[in-house]
Amino acid sequence: xxxxxxxxxxxVATVSALLNGTATVSPELTQRIEQAIRxxxxxxxxxxxxxxxxxxxxxxxxxxxxxxxxxxxxxxVIQQAFDRAGYAVxxxxxxxxxxTQDEQIRLxxxxxxxxxxxxxxxxxGILKGIVEDANVPVVLLDRLCEGVDTDAVVLDNQRAVFDxxxxxxxxxxxxxxxxxGTSDISPMHDRMIGYREALQAAGLPVAExxxxxxxxxxxxxxxxxxxxxxxxxxxxxxxxANNPMVIGTMKAIRxxxLSCPxxxxxxxxxxxxxxxxxxxxxxxxxxxxQAIGEQAANLLLxxxxxxxxxPPRKLVLKGRLMIRNSCRPLGAVAQSVSx
Amino acid sequence: xxxxxxxxxxxVATVSALLNGTATVSPELTQRIEQAIRxxxxxxxxxxxxxxxxxxxxxxxxxxxxxxxxxxxxxxVIQQAFDRAGYAVxxxxxxxxxxTQDEQIRLxxxxxxxxxxxxxxxxxGILKGIVEDANVPVVLLDRLCEGVDTDAVVLDNQRAVFDxxxxxxxxxxxxxxxxxGTSDISPMHDRMIGYREALQAAGLPVAExxxxxxxxxxxxxxxxxxxxxxxxxxxxxxxxANNPMVIGTMKAIRxxxLSCPxxxxxxxxxxxxxxxxxxxxxxxxxxxxQAIGEQAANLLLxxxxxxxxxPPRKLVLKGRLMIRNSCRPLGAVAQSVSx
DNA sequence: TGACACGTTCGAAACGTTTAGATTAGCGTT
DNA sequence: AACGCTAATCTAAACGTTTCGAACGTGTCA
Numbered sequence: 001x002x003x004x005x006x007x008x009x010x011x012v013a014t015v016s017a018l019l020n021g022t023a024t025v026s027p028e029l030t031q032r033i034e035q036a037i038r039x040x041x042x043x044x045x046x047x048x049x050x051x052x053x054x055x056x057x058x059x060x061x062x063x064x065x066x067x068x069x070x071x072x073x074x075x076x077v078i079q080q081a082f083d084r085a086g087y088a089v090x091x092x093x094x095x096x097x098x099x100t101q102d103e104q105i106r107l108x109x110x111x112x113x114x115x116x117x118x119x120x121x122x123x124x125g126i127l128k129g130i131v132e133d134a135n136v137p138v139v140l141l142d143r144l145c146e147g148v149d150t151d152a153v154v155l156d157n158q159r160a161v162f163d164x165x166x167x168x169x170x171x172x173x174x175x176x177x178x179x180x181g182t183s184d185i186s187p188m189h190d191r192m193i194g195y196r197e198a199l200q201a202a203g204l205p206v207a208e209x210x211x212x213x214x215x216x217x218x219x220x221x222x223x224x225x226x227x228x229x230x231x232x233x234x235x236x237x238x239x240x241a242n243n244p245m246v247i248g249t250m251k252a253i254r255x256x257x258l259s260c261p262x263x264x265x266x267x268x269x270x271x272x273x274x275x276x277x278x279x280x281x282x283x284x285x286x287x288x289x290q291a292i293g294e295q296a297a298n299l300l301l302x303x304x305x306x307x308x309x310x311p312p313r314k315l316v317l318k319g320r321l322m323i324r325n326s327c328r329p330l331g332a333v334a335q336s337v338s339x
Numbered sequence: 340x341x342x343x344x345x346x347x348x349x350x351v352a353t354v355s356a357l358l359n360g361t362a363t364v365s366p367e368l369t370q371r372i373e374q375a376i377r378x379x380x381x382x383x384x385x386x387x388x389x390x391x392x393x394x395x396x397x398x399x400x401x402x403x404x405x406x407x408x409x410x411x412x413x414x415x416v417i418q419q420a421f422d423r424a425g426y427a428v429x430x431x432x433x434x435x436x437x438x439t440q441d442e443q444i445r446l447x448x449x450x451x452x453x454x455x456x457x458x459x460x461x462x463x464g465i466l467k468g469i470v471e472d473a474n475v476p477v478v479l480l481d482r483l484c485e486g487v488d489t490d491a492v493v494l495d496n497q498r499a500v501f502d503x504x505x506x507x508x509x510x511x512x513x514x515x516x517x518x519x520g521t522s523d524i525s526p527m528h529d530r531m532i533g534y535r536e537a538l539q540a541a542g543l544p545v546a547e548x549x550x551x552x553x554x555x556x557x558x559x560x561x562x563x564x565x566x567x568x569x570x571x572x573x574x575x576x577x578x579x580a581n582n583p584m585v586i587g588t589m590k591a592i593r594x595x596x597l598s599c600p601x602x603x604x605x606x607x608x609x610x611x612x613x614x615x616x617x618x619x620x621x622x623x624x625x626x627x628x629q630a631i632g633e634q635a636a637n638l639l640l641x642x643x644x645x646x647x648x649x650p651p652r653k654l655v656l657k658g659r660l661m662i663r664n665s666c667r668p669l670g671a672v673a674q675s676v677s678x
Numbered sequence: 679t680g681a682c683a684c685g686t687t688c689g690a691a692a693c694g695t696t697t698a699g700a701t702t703a704g705c706g707t708t
Numbered sequence: 709a710a711c712g713c714t715a716a717t718c719t720a721a722a723c724g725t726t727t728c729g730a731a732c733g734t735g736t737c738a
Binding site for chain 4: 340341351352355356359361383384385386387388389390391392
Binding site: 067076108109250278280 | 382383384385386387389390395397404405406408411412414415418419422427428429430431432434443446447448449450451557583586589590593612613615616617618619
């Protein structure tokens with residue numbers, strides 16, 4: 001900017017005023033300055049600007065896994081929203097690990113992000129302190145956090161799983177296997193409640209041996225399913241509470257020589273583009289990814305334009321059961337489905 | 340830092356020296372400073388540091404679509420690599436649009452990223468100028484760029500498609516439909532050459548009506564497949580040069596009342612976790628995503644540690660044909676497969 | 679005892695902006 | 709001719725670091 005100022009024979013203040021439109025500058029100087037900018041190929045240094053202004057127009061976004069299609073879709077929506085608003089997005093994957101998450105968040109705060117959207121991992125960590133310091137606004141995505149009172153957008157997980165399991169029950173299934181992620185994050189906790197309540201509402205017992213948990217990865221789903229299928233009285237249906245794990249479920253079913261839905265019905269959380277193309281077409285709980293991403297972005301953008309001390313807002317969206325053909329009616333009870 | 344210095348009754352220079360280890364500071368002062376840092380909860384301002392040092396320890400990464408599993412996987416690997424090296428990653432999606440890409444890159448450069456990894460879109464744009472200015476090192480990912488001479492890591496697309504199509508020919512297929520993305524990006528161009536050469540090598544004619552192109556999305560694959568299947572003499576196999584488009588292909592096959600592989604064989608580019616779980620299990624060309632991501636990160640990191648004026652390096656990796664059961668042998672010629 | 683080296687610490691300039699407040703010029707009033 | 713007003717421009721002080729070179733105290737050697 002100094003060079004531009006010299007070339008245009010004006011002060012840096014005038015150049016700055018012109019660039020920011022913070023004061024009127026005469027047509028003549030405007031012309032000289034613009035010419036100088038073109039000649040020199042000047043680009044304003046956003047770092048210096050950030051230092052002075054105290055804002056970076058950058059936000060941080062952390063997700064557990066970027067390869068999980070649910071997060072991919074949401075990230076994509078969020079990125080677009082902030083792009084439109086002139087913000088850049090720094091993306092971090094915490095790999096479902098609390099220490100990594102803390103480190104990533106520190107990295108982002110070091111870089112003075114203006115705000116944070118976090119699909120958190122584990123409980124505790126530095127998140128609580130950050131929200132309480134209230135220097136940067138934080139929006140929780142997909143997962144709430146015990147004791148952290150801030151904006152959030154989540155799914156009604158309990159209801160969604162309740163509906164899905166109830167659907168399985170209506171099909172005549174009585175022993176329904178349930179595969180969950182680690183229960184220390186709110187969606188897994190809520191989904192589990194939905195599962196139990198659906199059984200109870202139908203007067204069915206909750207058999208603990210039908211409940212398995214794993215660490216969100218395909219291999220965990222595989223192992224859990226193997227265990228379920230080796231049970232003496234094996235389940236006739238399995239609900240998998242997470243997308244990557246259902247792949248493991250399908251592989252286990254195949255490897256053990258069974259087939260879906262003939263031998264065992266399968267439903268799972270999170271929809272994906274392939275679901276209705278391949279066989280079996282999976283019955284899933286679809287999350288409104290577009291809405292989730294947009295709402296999260298809106299909540300944060302609202303804070304960024306200055307609405308700092310409004311009370312925390314919590315948005316709860318509804319999932320949708322996408323009924324396809326991976327679950328079959330069971331025996332005599334099949335009639336009750338149409339009822 | 341000023342506050343810390345005051346609290347510890349030392350100068351800011353000493354605090355800085357301690358924090359960076361650039362000079363020895365006595366045990367006594369070390370102790371006082373560390374105490375003050377803890378008391379105040381001081382965090383170094385990375386923006387001010389960047390301004391002074393001229394480096395942000397942040398890199399920019401642009402991809403056409405983050406929902407395409409190939410890019411998702413690569414992004415994930417790259418993110419991990421830079422994370423390990425203490426760099427943050429700013430991610431941008433260009434949505435396969437040149438203007439968006441230019442805007443995103445400008446955004447990243449404004450923020451003084453230390454380097455850029457670009458899965459480019461379109462030709463031209465500001466990329467060329469940036470590489471020539473040579474202020475920030477640029478690594479091209481997946482796609483080369485006419486006239487832009489810089490580090491790059493790409494697949495041997497031509498060979499990969501040659502192998503896949505040759506496989507189809509060995510199965511006895513003579514009329515093989517080919518669905519490509521817009522041909523102005525190098526992989527699509529190279530893949531097309533691979534297709535043509537495979538046919539020619541087998542002495543088969545290249546029928547132009549069997550070649551369709553679209554804009555990378557599912558719907559484009561759907562439309563292209565519909566056209567192919569409506570041909571008087573329709574193909575017995577289809578190769579789709581991109582992952583999202585093959586979903587469209589499968590939907591079109593289903594909607595038209597055919598099935599794969601009984602009525603029509605399908606193979607495509609890019610592998611994904613689902614490929615061998617559902618029916619049909621898709622025969623695909625798998626890219627070495629891990630290697631691609633790591634190599635791209637390494638190339639850039641190497642430039643960042645100062646190796647600035649080594650000549651541009653171009654890494655070409657090999658794809659792998661994952662033979663599953665979405666392609667069936669055709670009639671009498673089937674015998675020749677085992678040969 | 680003075681000169682010198684060495685290890686520690688500090689003062690101050692610089693990085694490239696923004697911005698409050700000072701300055702200047704032009705112009706109409708009285 | 710002196711005055712005030714407005715609009716345009718400038719000067720200089722921040723923002724929070726890093727870093728160069730100076731300063732200081734202490735011990736060693738001639």
